[in-house]
Amino acid sequence: MVVPGQDNQPSTSNNDRFLVLKLSEDDPLFQKKIKLLRDKGFGQADLVRFDDTLVPDSVNANLDALLQRARIIHLNETELYFGVGVMNMNLEEEVYSPRNELEALNFILSRLDRCREKSVEENVSLKAVRDAIITRIYSFGDTYKMETNIIKDTCDSEKHLMEWAETHGLKSKLNIAYIEGAGRGVLAAEDLEVGDIALEIPISVIISEDLVYKSDMIPVLEKIEGISAETMLLLWSMRERHNVDSKYKIYFDTLPEQFNTGLSFGLDAMVALDETLALDEIFQAKEHLRSEYDELFPALFDKFPDLFSRELYTWEQYLWACELFYSNSMKIMFPDGKLKTCLIPVAGFLNHSVCPHILHYGKVDTVTNTLKFPLSRPCSRGEQCYLSYGNLPSSHLLTFYGFLPQEMNPFDIIPLDIEAAPECTSEEGHLDSTTHMVRGTWLSTNQGIFNYGLPSPLLEHLRHVGKPDLQTMTLFQENLENEIKVLDELRVIFENMMDKLGDSEMDDWNNIKWDVQLAVRYKDLQRNIVSSILTACHSGRKMVERELEKCLDEDKLG
Numbered sequence: 253m254v255v256p257g258q259d260n261q262p263s264t265s266n267n268d269r270f271l272v273l274k275l276s277e278d279d280p281l282f283q284k285k286i287k288l289l290r291d292k293g294f295g296q297a298d299l300v301r302f303d304d305t306l307v308p309d310s311v312n313a314n315l316d317a318l319l320q321r322a323r324i325i326h327l328n329e330t331e332l333y334f335g336v337g338v339m340n341m342n343l344e345e346e347v348y349s350p351r352n353e354l355e356a357l358n359f360i361l362s363r364l365d366r367c368r369e370k371s372v373e374e375n376v377s378l379k380a381v382r383d384a385i386i387t388r389i390y391s392f393g394d395t396y397k398m399e400t401n402i403i404k405d406t407c408d409s410e411k412h413l414m415e416w417a418e419t420h421g422l423k424s425k426l427n428i429a430y431i432e433g434a435g436r437g438v439l440a441a442e443d444l445e446v447g448d449i450a451l452e453i454p455i456s457v458i459i460s461e462d463l464v465y466k467s468d469m470i471p472v473l474e475k476i477e478g479i480s481a482e483t484m485l486l487l488w489s490m491r492e493r494h495n496v497d498s499k500y501k502i503y504f505d506t507l508p509e510q511f512n513t514g515l516s517f518g519l520d521a522m523v524a525l526d527e528t529l530a531l532d533e534i535f536q537a538k539e540h541l542r543s544e545y546d547e548l549f550p551a552l553f554d555k556f557p558d559l560f561s562r563e564l565y566t567w568e569q570y571l572w573a574c575e576l577f578y579s580n581s582m583k584i585m586f587p588d589g590k591l592k593t594c595l596i597p598v599a600g601f602l603n604h605s606v607c608p609h610i611l612h613y614g615k616v617d618t619v620t621n622t623l624k625f626p627l628s629r630p631c632s633r634g635e636q637c638y639l640s641y642g643n644l645p646s647s648h649l650l651t652f653y654g655f656l657p658q659e660m661n662p663f664d665i666i667p668l669d670i671e672a673a674p675e676c677t678s679e680e681g682h683l684d685s686t687t688h689m690v691r692g693t694w695l696s697t698n699q700g701i702f703n704y705g706l707p708s709p710l711l712e713h714l715r716h717v718g719k720p721d722l723q724t725m726t727l728f729q730e731n732l733e734n735e736i737k738v739l740d741e742l743r744v745i746f747e748n749m750m751d752k753l754g755d756s757e758m759d760d761w762n763n764i765k766w767d768v769q770l771a772v773r774y775k776d777l778q779r780n781i782v783s784s785i786l787t788a789c790h791s792g793r794k795m796v797e798r799e800l801e802k803c804l805d806e807d808k809l810g
């Protein structure tokens with residue numbers, strides 16, 4: 253039973269259980285989310301009641317209602333902007349993104365478990381809904397199962413690291429292996445279920461700023477004006493990496509000599525990225541790092557030659573350390589309440605997926621003093637277990653991690669330089685400050701007239717420029733003519749973008765360096781996105797023209 257619009261959790265009897273999924277007022281997207289909830293007939297904190305008489309058929313209906321709400325509560329800005337889409341061709345259900353879907357399902361699961369824990373007796377309906385959620389998580393994950401080609405098992409250095417971590421208390425249900433196209437990765441050593449802890453890492457093996465504060469470098473580092481804890485840890489790691497007596501030597505020994513991220517791209521790859529977002533991102537990042545390096549060196553060589561030797565702190569070594577931290581560090585909340593950037597042995601072997609197994613891992617458990625990596629979806633024995641590095645576009649993954657995901661990435665967006673017109677106001681009367689963007693139209697479910705697979709906020713914005721009072725989404729002549737103008741305007745923007753990107757050219761793929769290959773693949777992805785928008789404008793215009801013809805014919809007939 254769904255009861256909209258009630259905030260207070262009512263008292264529960266032994267036979268009745270209530271579940272409230274509440275949208276927090278502190279949510280920075282509260283206004284947009286509450287509007288979306290209301291548009292769907294929900295309230296801020298609807299209440300779903302489970303009683304023992306719940307018939308099996310209503311289990312799915314109850315779950316659907318909960319899921320619709322949970323999805324909205326967990327939307328991020330990009331997902332809200334684009335609305336529902338198809339993230340997987342095998343999936344009939346419309347979802348916002350794999351991340352959002354898993355987040356929503358796990359959110360309901362955790363609330364249900366809390367409810368069940370409080371119950372004196374087992375409530376059969378709660379149990380039935382829980383089973384239904386687990387089934388959905390299973391089938392959702394199944395549509396994202398990816399081929400993992402294992403090249404070889406672990407080498408000595410990784411084996412030593414596991415053994416060393418185990419002596420410090422590491423608990424792992426994962427095996428390390430070399431994976432085609434991804435370096436090392438981790439495979440489930442046994443069938444893992446939702447909620448199972450795949451890895452449990454004691455803080456004693458985690459590399460964080462705490463080590464710098466205990467080191468001989470701190471008196472000097474603390475004197476550097478404005479230096480961040482991250483930079484201190486980076487400088488400490490650059491020296492520690494070469495320290496044969498380091499407690500973390502076994503960890504440093506597992507790191508590659510070279511990180512193949514966008515920050516190491518050569519000239520040919522940069523040329524191949526011409527006119528792409530990634531080129532700007534790489535340029536800006538490298539410029540920023542170079543200026544940081546120049547602020548520190550040679551000043552530190554001259555003032556503290558004993559701590560900062562010229563051989564260990566070259567620009568190349570600094571860039572290597574930056575790539576290490578960009579591609580391997582994690583932000584972790586410590587028991588002292590501080591969020592710290594850390595290098596985490598063993599967990600650093602987890603690769604990224606758009607539909608990860610592990611979503612939540614950022615907080616040290618204060619009871620066990622360990623960092624736990626629980627599963628948000630099951631992982632079968634031998635399957636690669638993935639983490640989420642965040643909701644990142646491919647330009648970011650290319651620049652800071654040096655790979656492009658195999659799956660469709662819902663966060664692969666092209667931002668548009670379209671200013672909100674002064675007359676564009678939200679329902680609350682505020683100036684609309686949305687950043688407009690597009691992504692591949694293959695991700696959209698709505699390809700029909702007035703949608704065309706394009707994002708509604710962008711279309712609505714363009715429709716109202718100069719025509720704030722126009723009744724949009726109608727088959728009236730004035731509106732249809734405006735619709736053609738909007739599609740033509742978009743076509744011009746994207747034709748220009750496509751001209752700048754140029755044609756795809758790659759003759760001998762096998763003889764091409766890793767960085768140029770990545771750059772070419774990235775640029776092809778950009779072309780595909782732009783091409784899908786141009787197709788949408790073209791087919792959309794045809795749809796509108798047909799409606800306009802009908803409209804004019806009707807007018808002629810009077």
Ligand SMILES: C[S@@+](CC[C@H](N)C(=O)[O-])C[C@H]1O[C@@H](n2cnc3c(N)ncnc32)[C@H](O)[C@@H]1O
Nearest residue numbers: 433434435436579580600601602603604653655
């Ligand atoms: C935290 S490390 C993961 C372990 C890494 N594969 C290794 O061998 O050390 C991050 C790096 O792994 C690689 N990686 C992560 N996810 C990947 C994916 N889905 N496909 C290909 N490479 C990936 C990238 O090189 C990235 O910079």
